[in-house]
Amino acid sequence: MDGVKKKISILGATGSIGTQAAEVLSKVNKNFEIKALCGGDNIEKLRQEIKQLNPSVVCTKTAENAKILQAEFKNIEVLYGDEGLEAVASDKDNDMILVAVSGKIGLKPTLKAIENGIDIALANKETLVMAGDIVMKKAKECGISLLPVDSEHSAIHQCIKNIKEVEKLIITASGGPFRTKTIEEMHHATVEQTLAHPKWHMGKKITIDSATLMNKGLEVIEAHHLFNMPYEKIEVVVHPQSIVHSAVEYKDGSVIAQLGFPSMHIPIQYALCYPERVEGIESKGFDFIKAARLDFEKPDLEKFPALKLAYEAGKAGGTYPVCLNAANEEAVFAFLDGKISLGKIYEITKRMIDEHNNISNPSIDEIFEEDRKIREKTRLLFS
Ligand code: NDP
Ligand code: MG
Secondary structure (H helix, E strand, O other): OOOOOEEEEEOOOOOHHHHHHHHHHOOOOOEEEEEEEEEEHHHHHHHHHHHHHOOOEEEEHHHHHHHHHHHHHHOOOEEHHHHHHHHHOOOOOOEEEEEOOOOHHHHHHHHHHHHHOOOEOOHHHHHHHHHHHHHHHHHHHHHOEEEEOEEEEEHHHHHHOOOOHHEEEEEEEOOOOOOOHHHHHHHHHHHHHOOOOOOOOOOHHHHHHHHOHHHHHHHHHHHHHOOOOOHHHHEEEEOOOOEEEEEEOOOOEEEEEEOOOOOOOHHHHHHHHHHOOOOOOOOOOOOHHHOOOOOOOOOOOOHHHHHHHHHHHHHOOOOOHHHHHHHHHHHHHHHOOOOOOOHHHHHHHHHHOOOOOOOOOOOOOOOHHHHHHHHHHHHOOOO
């Protein structure tokens, strides 16, 4: 273990990515100092992680929970709410912030961290879908490193040496629980069936998106911004085994892919430790014989039209991706609440896109205002 401590804070420490990041940080052969842990409503999980990782600052969603934790942990500074998240993200003493909250809440703290010259490990894909142009421009201006945590983008990051030599990016998709089901079966699937992802255990929102392939669409937009790659040069391939996490084709025809058994520990550790590679939870775990077979298929755009819609929204630019993200997220929540069928998520998102009045080159304020308006309009469809 080297002597220099890397100071890190986690936003969304109690979620699927945040919990796995805590596991990585407890086991990895590198010196980290945990500055802040931020959770939402799950204070029991946050309590466990405070004991495990010993942070100096903690942030919860509500003032009530902050009060409870402050009474228990007297030597820790306890913050709350969006302001708390932004204060954590603005603390220049951090070397890196892991942004692993879900939804639009990730965008403002990410911008704060960038403005304060702090490197970002970014799991929250909504940040780039909503404001990729602004975020990437700011990251460049402020000279910070923005490392992807999403497994496909981590794979691409690991495969790219010189972006100028790249011909195209190949993003893999497991195909989700409905890959072999009919359109009819998929459209009327229950919440439980939709949450039963064959390869990945993730938060509910992203698991539903993985079943409709909207997640892959959001990832195409994410890749476009992260790697400054035109949409025509980003291809999606269905790979049910989820062993090849994505690949890069170079101009000379050579293809470099990153492989591993499905686990978010590796991309999380890669981002947190970058540019070092050290021993961690998954070390010495791969076995080609056990992996045995790698299959690849073309995505079925008739069954998964959300993927096509995301390409269209991404190419159209402006606030179209904001509209796609907001309408889809509201429809996903309505599905999870039992208000609509799975098939309706696409119908609703498509309708919102068709009715959208685009703003090209939107400011951050315009992005948040559009996001608010689109969500309000989408919710009217369920009431
Ligand atoms: P989860 O739903 O499991 O976790 C979300 C986290 O955000 C939790 O810690 C939650 O707190 C916190 N949170 C939610 N709302 C608020 C709020 N208003 N204020 C403060 N904290 C809040 O999501 P995932 O971990 O699955 O995903 C997180 C992000 O990473 C998403 O953007 C997702 O797309 C992306 N991602 C996830 C992957 C995965 O494998 N899970 C893979 C690739 C990307 P609490 O639970 O305490 O309420
Ligand atoms: Mg992914």
